[in-house]
Amino acid sequence: MALTEAISQVFGTKLPLVLSTVAVLGAVILFQIFVNGNPLANIPVVGEELGSDEKRRQAYLFKAKDVYIDGYKKVRRLWNPKRRQKHDVFRIVTSNKFTVVVVPAKYLTELRNLPDDTVSFEGAIEQTMHAKYTQLEFRHKLIVYVIKTNLTPALNRLNPSIAEEVQESFRKELPPCPDWTPININQKLLRIVALVSGRIFLGTKVARSEAYVDAAINYTIELMRARHAVEAVRPWLRPFKAPHLPEIKALRARLRAGEELLRPLLAERRNLSDTEEKPEDMLQWILDGQSKYRPYSTEELARVQLTLSFAAIHTTTMTATNTLYNLAVYPEYIPILREEISSVLSTTGGVFTSQALQNMKRLDSFIKESMRIDPPGATSFNRKVLKSFALSSGQVIPAGVIIEVPAEALTRDPEIFPNPDTFQPWRFYDLRSELRNEGEADKAAQHQFASIGQTVLTFGYGRHACPGRFFAANEIKMIVANILMQYDVKMPEGMEGKRYPNIRYGGTNSPDPTKELLFKKIVKA
Template sequence: MAQTETLLQTLAAKLPLLLSTAGLLLAVFLAQVLLKENPLANLPVALDDLPSDEKRRQAYLTRAKDVYTSGYKKFKDRVFRIITSNKYHVLIVPPKYLNELKNLPDDTVSFDGAIEQTMHAKYTKLEIGHKLIPYIVKSNLTPSLVRLNPTIAEEVQESFRREMPECDDWTPVNINYKLLRIVAMVSGRVFIGPELSRSEEYVDAAINYTIDLMRAREAVDTMRPWLRPFLANRLPEVKKLNERLAQADAFIRPIVEDRRKLSKEQAPDDMLQWMLNGQSEKFGGEYKTETLARLQLGISFAAIHTTTMTTTNAFYNLAAFPQYVSVLRDEVREVLAQHNNTFTSPALQAMKKLDSFIKETMRVNPAGFASFQRRVNKPFTLSNGQVIPADVMIEVPGHAIAQDPEFFVNPDRFDPWRFYDIRQKAREQGAVEEAAQNQFVSVNPLVLTFGYGRHACPGRFFAANEIKMIIANTILMYDMKLMDGHDQRYPNIEFGVSSIPDPTKELLFKRVEIA
């Protein structure tokens, strides 16, 4: 008892000293934190004329295109910041650093990490980080296109017979809705086989999973970041997505289980089977059936959503500029006549004006205003000495670059033969690489729709062929125009970084009379 009293007296005597020492240590720590250089402090911010970050956040949600464009024009050769709807910092990097960025390792800048954050994978349950899909696309799908293109063309024609009305006279058609179904069936023919790809259950799962996923992502995007851990899973859009996932899993999982029982000789020649073969051959083990089912949904999302948007944008441009339809129709007819009326790979490559029309559509009407999204996991330094810290997102302002008069003459004008002319001129000058860079499928630092570097969209070759076949078949069969009372192209709907063709609009179609 006496020892305890002595200890307490000693502590009481030294308490002021202990408190002052603790206070000193706390003061030193706070000084270090406050005086530590903020690596973002020297970076300008887009819309710096607005009074607060909250105002900039609201501007991003309602007019993101202006945010990227104004920032690019004002800070063209500098890294600058934008304030988005998310809690993480987003840094916009000029295109001149693209070659530096593409050479950085994945553990420094993460493609998957960017998708996880922008798609809110924690709440939307999007499968991220699996290497199987890009491997199968590069090693199986793309090399098989020479063999598969005639089959894909047949599926396009069959899908049109199923989906399009007769159109003996001018007939209104919601082309975005029809394209969703056509693209789902055509893609499904390659992804999961002809027996299943035309079934309403598959088409419904493939289309509506994509739609529900994007709605859930947008709903989470509009929620304040600090509220998401508590309330995001209660959002009606997220609940509906979860129901859709359960329905799609219930449809796809039995198919995967049946495929596992087939012998090599019985196995179909489609992407699902390539996945089943490749998982053990390349990755040393079997994926769970549930995972394979989710990956199939992910493939549908990547293929159907982007392909439909690009094709719808192209149709809106065809209807707005009907004078170009006859030029494209003549090219398609001429090329097919030279290739036994078959959509072979050489035939598709020979449709150079069609190729240019689609690429110009992607330049003027991209799916988003930024490209090359990466999450920075480790700090790195650009060649100008600018340090990019960890735990930020980086982007390249793709749309602003594509609208820069330094790179494109009259960039505000839709010029369908822009890339055709560039390629022709390059060939005449012997610039083979420049000619190749301006094809629709090419990864070009000035038109970043397919991304850039080793993570550029691996499925772009399949998507390009599918889009060309859909447009070529349409212009061979139909004339098209805007609805009565409209003389301008339908404007896209813009939300945050995204820009989508208005899915509610109709076009008028009339079957071409064959002489």
């Protein structure tokens, strides 16, 4: 009671001074806006007709695809370069408290040349993944370095081992299927991808343990649950509620379990002598690469490994599941793909070499078209703006906002992709063939599954494009190819020709993980 009275007395004596200070600050801010103008004032807001930011936030949570496509179409219709209108960008209200400005893909070339202290890839991840609460590890240049300098160059010699792990995981995870058998393929793929990725990340011994598979899969699931749980909380309440959400508590427990799992392996690796042969996997490359950066603690390495699992398992499983859902809906394409895979492997003695994977051009196109029509997210090239800058149009993008490119809206633009809502499995195969016939080999290569370009942005763009995309592409191709060579696949009875709709929440787009496909083992003569 005495404390309350003391506080009242202090504020009572200082209240006039506080009010006058607030008034002066408010006047200064209003004067600056009047003189300099509000840099966001001339950027249209999608969903303005909804009347409030809270309603726009709800629209984003449950209809983000429509929000982005609506904004994309509106600015294209309004843009008039002859009158030098600047509003070919638009704003959206997301589930987060920061302002998001959506920028057309035509600016990608100039955006990618901006320095990291102007637009920050890491800053965007920190905000969009709510790293403050999820404790996601992402600020490690060593990891990108290792992927680019060790993993990707090693794929030529690692591909047979990856293929061996795919086949071994099939034997462990898929039932015999002598007749048509229902399988929740998403759940099976989670385990298969965890096993295959784990072999490259930590080596066979640990990767095949149930403790690792459980940790890798559940960290991925729990991280996304935690992210969605935080997004569902109103921004101003997050500092108070987010740390106590059950999803956040579960994620923290998972991180502690991951550290305990990795501790014995790290002790073993750190005790290797210089004369002993070192394993060829990501963990060893990271340990060896620490001298270029700094030593990592056991806790940091555990989080890094779980983050690698998240990056590998989450998107790889989604893409493979979408591909298999499309194969089940369009079974007429299965014999064509099977013939291509069989023909290519006949030249390598059945070994999945890098060249063999590159020669599976129709399979590459089928997977890329699956990713085009059902991308994992509505946007790409997400960056936090640290310093204000101007686009070549003259439009100023102020510091403090998040910028992104409407990747999914691009893939649904009929001027870029004719009949964009129609699944055309050979779309990219045909594009590559046409360009090669015209002598445009470099342009043809841009339409491969793992390539980056300005029309399909699933792997990002510029210097921060996904460094592990080549490993992921090889892994997905091997998984789908092995299924095609071992099983017939179809939709359940009564569902023929009907694609399972994906689940959308905010900007994410995931295949329904609860659905089943029918599998039947191929009997070879």
